[in-house]
Amino acid sequence: MAAGPMPSARPKPRANAPAAVIAGVFALLAAAMLVWFALYNVFVATEANGGLSGITVQNIVSGALSAVVLVVSAGFTFARRIPGAWTLFGFCVFSVIAVFVGMPLLSTTTLGSQVKWLFSFDDGDSTAMALMIVFSLLAAVAAAIAASVKSYGSKL
Template sequence: MAGGPAAWGGGPSLLAMPPRPRANAPTAVIAGILALLTAGMFVWFALYNVVYASAPAGRWSSLVLVNVLGGVVGAGLLLVAAGFTFARMIFGAWALCVLCVLYVVAIFVTAPVLWGTAVSAQLKFVFGFDGGDGIAIGLAIIFGVLTAITAAIAGSVRSYGPTTVTPPRP
């Protein structure tokens, strides 16, 4: 039957189309899990600053506000990119890689420039693991670098779905 549904022998079969390239499955899952861990560290950092500012002696300074908003927005963007990476979309993997590199650069370069702290003091804070916020930001950097590497691998090593063979017609 010409022109009928593909299941009845008419028209092109959707299963016979060439598969679209997707992000590599194992590395996409690993990058997604690492992104969730990185987002968790950003949320931990933000919550630590909320508790610090809500304490009787604490106050909502501009630095604390930037830390809270940066942690929440950063975690939200990482969750969206992780979702696209779990779906094995190549764009999602590259977006996750770019976000993680951006966060690492922001913590190492932008923060000391904006707040006027010495780079050595920033490195001591990040890798000193002193207090809850130091541990959270140090682990966020470590997980962020690992996430960027695995997301780059997931985006560059493409995998194609299994090819389907059209059954022979009588």
């Protein structure tokens, strides 16, 4: 038998390149807002309260962990991995729902006062969270597009 060229297998589908980049950028911006939120709680909230309170520790830990998860899933989205883009989509949607619904359910905060705080833009923490919501929603839309519109071409 003569050794000839092997038939090329169809490449694995990848996430749409432009949408993946846009989703990744918005996710990194949302992660930066979460870091801002965590740092605000480290420096401003602890100074105002004279030490770490329970809610301040919760804000610091949740902000930092959420930022790490966003950066990791943004990295997989930049790499055009379809599961990474869906993970980014899911986490962005979860983050927005958690801020609007989770916090009022877990604390004595009412939904109305939570929304008023989020969009008051009066302190650094509310501004960071409002911008995180905007960037997360944009990242979720772009990530869903990136994962849905598959490409079979080059790796870019």
